[in-house]
Amino acid sequence: xxxxxxxxxxxxxxxxxxxxxxxxxxxxxxxxxxxxxxxxxxxxxxxxxxxxxxxxxxxxxxxxxxxxxxxxxxxxxxxxxxxxxxxxxxxxxxxxxxxxxxxxxxxxxxxxxxxxxxxxxxxxxxxxxxxxxxxxxxxxxxxxxxxxxxxxxxxxxxxxxxxxxxxxxxxxxxxxxxxxxxxxxxxxxxxxxxxxxxxxxxxxxxxxxxxxxxxxxxxxxxxxxxxxxxxxxxxxx
Ligand code: ADP
Ligand code: ADP
Numbered sequence: 001x002x003x004x005x006x007x008x009x010x011x012x013x014x015x016x017x018x019x020x021x022x023x024x025x026x027x028x029x030x031x032x033x034x035x036x037x038x039x040x041x042x043x044x045x046x047x048x049x050x051x052x053x054x055x056x057x058x059x060x061x062x063x064x065x066x067x068x069x070x071x072x073x074x075x076x077x078x079x080x081x082x083x084x085x086x087x088x089x090x091x092x093x094x095x096x097x098x099x100x101x102x103x104x105x106x107x108x109x110x111x112x113x114x115x116x117x118x119x120x121x122x123x124x125x126x127x128x129x130x131x132x133x134x135x136x137x138x139x140x141x142x143x144x145x146x147x148x149x150x151x152x153x154x155x156x157x158x159x160x161x162x163x164x165x166x167x168x169x170x171x172x173x174x175x176x177x178x179x180x181x182x183x184x185x186x187x188x189x190x191x192x193x194x195x196x197x198x199x200x201x202x203x204x205x206x207x208x209x210x211x212x213x214x215x216x217x218x219x220x221x222x223x224x225x226x227x228x229x230x231x232x233x234x235x236x237x
Contacts, residue, residue, distance in 0.1 A: 001071065002032035003166065003198050004056060009065035011051050011222075025051040027222045029065070035165075038192050038199045040213030040230065042206065047219040049202045053170050056200070057089050058082040070165060087115070090159030090197075094171035096151040098143040104154050105130065105139040111161040129157040133187065149180035156187060160195070167191060167199045173208055185212050210234060 011026040026048045033039045043049055054060040055067055058074050067074040070088055077085070098107050108129050112122045130136045133153040143151055152172060159167055169188065173181040189212065191197050201213055209216050209230055216233050218226040226233055 003035045003070055004031070004033040004200070005066075005068045006031040006055075007066045009055065009067060010063045011048070011055060011060070012063045024222050026055075026062070029222075029224055031217060031224070031227070033198065033200060035198055036192070036196055037215060038188075038201060038213045040201045040203065040209035040216040041219060042203055042209050042216060043219030044204055046221070048222045049204075049219060050170065052219075053091075053168055053202055057091065057168065058085050087162055088164050089166045089168055090162070090164035091168045091170065092152065092155040092159050092172045094174045096143070096148075096155045096175075098151060098154055098158075100143050103140050103142055104135055104146070107143070107154050108157045108161055111158060115162055125161060129160060132160075132190075133157045147180070148176050149183050152176065152180075152184050153187060156184075156191065160191065160197070165198060167197050169199060169201045169203075171203055172201070174203065174205065181208070182211075188212060206234065 006029050009026055009029040010024070013023040013025055015022050029052065041049055041052065051060070055062050056069065056074065058077070062075050065075070069085055072085065074085060099110065102110065105126055109122050109126045112125055117125070130139050133156060135150065135153055135157065138146060138150060143154065146154065155172070173184050176184060185208065188199060192199050201208060203209060213230050215228065216230050217224045218233065
């Protein structure tokens with residue numbers, strides 16, 4: 001069974017003011033993302049990628065259609081039930097979204113504190129993630145003391161802290177230079193291969209998809225215009 005399923009999902013934003021048109025951000029989107037795969041979603045700005053992300057993690061509800069994550073419906077569930085959903089999904093962002101007043105260690109520990117884990121559990125899990133992401137010697141540094149690539153590694157460690165099944169990467173390398181992008185993509189590949197975590201990569205960069213993903217959906221103005229194996233979709237001359 002697919003881990004993430006979207007069936008004929010539509011999202012319309014109401015007109016911001018009288019006389020404006022409503023925006024059809026997503027129209028008839030159907031997708032199945034399998035456990036263990038790296039699935040890419042690519043499209044230009046305005047294609048609907050961020051809207052799709054917000055629907056999958058329950059930050060917004062779809063106008064019509066149906067979304068399930070790990071067998072549970074996401075569409076129209078009450079806020080308190082979304083907690084379980086979000087524990088299944090870790091997120092990383094273009095601007096990293098680290099807490100600037102917290103050390104690397106405390107950034108990574110944050111989701112575990114929120115989840116009410118014990119001190120011992122938090123210390124153990126945080127150390128494990130510092131090792132896994134190669135940040136052990138930066139544990140007591142603050143984000144402003146880190147390079148972009150190191151910041152994103154902290155972002156990845158924090159996203160993994162609560163042991164999610166899915167990692168959603170929203171333009172996660174768009175603020176990084178090519179070399180650092182490679183380093184972060186290599187870490188994401190390890191997250192997938194060594195930890196078995198399903199990754200959804202949202203990007204406007206074809207190179208990122210080519211490098212990392214196995215399947216891809218190409219979005220344009222709210223629709224999926226092509227979908228399949230990366231090799232097939234991008235091998236057109
Ligand atoms: P992308 O992430 O691919 O750039 P978005 O999902 O941000 O695309 O946007 C898709 C469309 O929906 C755009 O036309 C955008 O202006 C519109 N949109 C996004 N968020 C909102 C919102 N909160 N209210 C109204 N329109 C929105
Ligand atoms: P919740 O309401 O359950 O705290 P959020 O919507 O705040 O969920 O968070 C969604 C995802 O973003 C989760 O994976 C969470 O770990 C992560 N997250 C929460 N707060 C932040 C933050 N300030 N910066 C970056 N990521 C965050």
